[in-house]
Amino acid sequence: MSALTVINARIIDPASNFDGLGTLRVEDGMIAALTPGAAPAGAGGEVIDARGLVLAPGLIDMRVFTGEPGREYRETLQSAGEAAAAGGVTSFVAMPDTLPVIDDGALVDFVLRRARATCKVNVLPAAAITKGLAGEEITEFGLLKESGAVCLSDGRRSIQSSGLLRSAFTYAANFDLPVVHHVVDASLAGDGVMNEGLFATVLGLKGIPAEAETIPLARDLQLAALTGVRYHAAQISAARSVDIMAAEKRRNDRVTCGVSINNLSLNENDVGSYRTFFKLSPPLRSEDDRRALVDGLKAGVIDVIHSDHDPQDTEVKRQPFAEASDGAVGLETLLAAALRLVHSDDADLLTVLRAMTLRPAEILGLPSGRLAAGAPADFVLLDLDYPWQVKEAELRSRSRNTSFEGARLAGKVMATFVGGRKVYGLGGEPA
Amino acid sequence: MAQSVRPAGTSGGSGRSPERPPFPHRHLLGISQLNQHDIMALLARAEAMIPISRQPRKVLPTLTGKTQINLFFEPSTRTQASFEIAGKRLGALVVNMSVKTSSVTKGETLIDTAATLNAMQPDVIIVRHSAAGAVELLSQKVGCSVVNAGDGAHEHPTQALLDALTIHQHKGRLSGLTVAICGDIANSRVARSNLLLLGAMHVRTRVIAPRTLLPRGIEHLASEVFTDMQAGLDGADVVMMLRLQHERASGRMIPSVREYYRFYGLDAEKLARAKPDAIVMHPGPMNRGVEIDPAIADGGRSVITDQVEMGVAVRMAVLDALLAEPAPVAA
Numbered sequence: 001m002s003a004l005t006v007i008n009a010r011i012i013d014p015a016s017n018f019d020g021l022g023t024l025r026v027e028d029g030m031i032a033a034l035t036p037g038a039a040p041a042g043a044g045g046e047v048i049d050a051r052g053l054v055l056a057p058g059l060i061d062m063r064v065f066t067g068e069p070g071r072e073y074r075e076t077l078q079s080a081g082e083a084a085a086a087g088g089v090t091s092f093v094a095m096p097d098t099l100p101v102i103d104d105g106a107l108v109d110f111v112l113r114r115a116r117a118t119c120k121v122n123v124l125p126a127a128a129i130t131k132g133l134a135g136e137e138i139t140e141f142g143l144l145k146e147s148g149a150v151c152l153s154d155g156r157r158s159i160q161s162s163g164l165l166r167s168a169f170t171y172a173a174n175f176d177l178p179v180v181h182h183v184v185d186a187s188l189a190g191d192g193v194m195n196e197g198l199f200a201t202v203l204g205l206k207g208i209p210a211e212a213e214t215i216p217l218a219r220d221l222q223l224a225a226l227t228g229v230r231y232h233a234a235q236i237s238a239a240r241s242v243d244i245m246a247a248e249k250r251r252n253d254r255v256t257c258g259v260s261i262n263n264l265s266l267n268e269n270d271v272g273s274y275r276t277f278f279k280l281s282p283p284l285r286s287e288d289d290r291r292a293l294v295d296g297l298k299a300g301v302i303d304v305i306h307s308d309h310d311p312q313d314t315e316v317k318r319q320p321f322a323e324a325s326d327g328a329v330g331l332e333t334l335l336a337a338a339l340r341l342v343h344s345d346d347a348d349l350l351t352v353l354r355a356m357t358l359r360p361a362e363i364l365g366l367p368s369g370r371l372a373a374g375a376p377a378d379f380v381l382l383d384l385d386y387p388w389q390v391k392e393a394e395l396r397s398r399s400r401n402t403s404f405e406g407a408r409l410a411g412k413v414m415a416t417f418v419g420g421r422k423v424y425g426l427g428g429e430p431a
Numbered sequence: 432m433a434q435s436v437r438p439a440g441t442s443g444g445s446g447r448s449p450e451r452p453p454f455p456h457r458h459l460l461g462i463s464q465l466n467q468h469d470i471m472a473l474l475a476r477a478e479a480m481i482p483i484s485r486q487p488r489k490v491l492p493t494l495t496g497k498t499q500i501n502l503f504f505e506p507s508t509r510t511q512a513s514f515e516i517a518g519k520r521l522g523a524l525v526v527n528m529s530v531k532t533s534s535v536t537k538g539e540t541l542i543d544t545a546a547t548l549n550a551m552q553p554d555v556i557i558v559r560h561s562a563a564g565a566v567e568l569l570s571q572k573v574g575c576s577v578v579n580a581g582d583g584a585h586e587h588p589t590q591a592l593l594d595a596l597t598i599h600q601h602k603g604r605l606s607g608l609t610v611a612i613c614g615d616i617a618n619s620r621v622a623r624s625n626l627l628l629l630g631a632m633h634v635r636t637r638v639i640a641p642r643t644l645l646p647r648g649i650e651h652l653a654s655e656v657f658t659d660m661q662a663g664l665d666g667a668d669v670v671m672m673l674r675l676q677h678e679r680a681s682g683r684m685i686p687s688v689r690e691y692y693r694f695y696g697l698d699a700e701k702l703a704r705a706k707p708d709a710i711v712m713h714p715g716p717m718n719r720g721v722e723i724d725p726a727i728a729d730g731g732r733s734v735i736t737d738q739v740e741m742g743v744a745v746r747m748a749v750l751d752a753l754l755a756e757p758a759p760v761a762a
Contacts, residue, residue, distance in 0.1 A: 198648025202463075204563035204585030204620060207647060283721030318542055319564030322583070 003045025014354035015370035058090025070099020081119035210238035237282035239292030258304035311399030454752035492522035517746035591624035614673030639663035
């Protein structure tokens, strides 16, 4: 039996709303016990004194794009795993937007096998809703689930046909697989490249109105109610979307939504003079929208915060704004950027951590994301106030398109454990 | 006509004068980078350039030995010719490059082209590109000056400067005038640069367009916004028409050319609402019968050919400001 005891940590467990001094006992990769108060008598095995640190469940990032298979120059499962471990992310959902698209059981199996062989953290494959992400024919949901897909998603794509969505939702409900959908009305978004408004007008860029999100969101929620599917709006960006979600949640407890850390911490002004690392989908919106998202998080309307980690090489980013690709990397900055909300007293620590641990686990039906006996020993040790500056060159991702370049952040992961094994330690290699 | 922009008491007429302060910018990427003083200085410099083009020997060799590259990713005969003539009258070696942007090469063209041209050691690159921000991006990749000759729907600074010079030549002032800009405001870099320049010079600006061609937030950029053209032209000193990209707008932004012309085309009846001495401008090329009645385009109140002439003077002034060596200080 391998055993590990972490003593003197401030333990935060959103599942039990516990926030206090305690001891965490790990045996054979699983959590054996969480004991409040000072260290109990030694029970053998390694002991870590985490005085001054916070011990929390490892983060579960619900939206991560890698380049494997097909675009390994952008990111591999291995490099994404390094970035995740350094960012305190112990599990991530791998989006199916790869080459080929993950729309077949054999490909889900491939991702899982590659992850086991190369990746330090848990990889949870999302399978495509439609074959080739083409938005035309649904995939084999049952077989995909058997192969290990945790949810269905068309990744960056948004399905435009309401009829097809109805079919997909109905069939997904049949297998009780959650559907994670990126909501964009393609004809309203048009060739827009940033939030519609004065700022886009001044830059001479075409805008994307909030209605390109609110209208398909309202449609999806009605279809979710009709079909009984477990529905998760991948990411919302507009104040009105928070209102729409809040209203629907009062009627239907099977619908949830997420928000990208980018939309939660940045706004359209960050685009500055055509900075393409801030070209994102959904676009960064106004400060009023951002405030509404923070309020939605606090009120529990927004369930999940994710990184929307999307590695893009300089070739597709060093372009005129309208021609550049969307997306920014975020695995390594997710936690520290989210802690900004805590340091600024916009949200409390339990709320922020819950949205990156317990809630994703509940939505995806995972045993992790909590510090309960019997759960996998996926946890992190954090120094909440550790000051650091994001430097592109020091990122572990193969792509360096961070929207937090140069940002001064407070809070860093000191150590990350997956299945009781240390996969990252600040200033030293894993033990 | 021909009232000076220069403060009283300063000499002029012979181009660059030794006491002129250096232009404090390396590039001209947009009007947004200029303050009122910069604009005044460029207009004064441009005014001094006007006589050069009217004399028999049209040359002021301040840029001898300099290399100017006109890099046009979007075709534009008149703007390219204007920059070419401006450079040549100042004695620069001018090279024209037109780059076709096909969807295949689009991925690399801009940065690669910038690096390639930069290696040829030009002194200035004049750039036109269909994407907003493209000229600024290119300016970050080269070691020489860059002039924006139009980037998407963003800016076209020399157009706004030549428009201001034309207005000044006719009205003797800018401050206190009312300028109505009419047409496809949403997609117009000319409108944006003009609104920025005229705003900085305390000109009252109006924009006139159907709601489909008005971008969000325009009320923060113009003094007044009108959807009724007659009301918008009421009492205007200057009527500035914009080209309608009717092939692109038809069926979506406007139902038809004939409906557009009925409500937003400049004809004698609508122009009658402007001041009796109002001038009519157009950045060209015009769609006669779409946004403007041919009789007005070619009529006595049209200053459209003056704009073309002022364009050369303004571009000479911009090149001179960016490139000319500081005059030697007398010992």
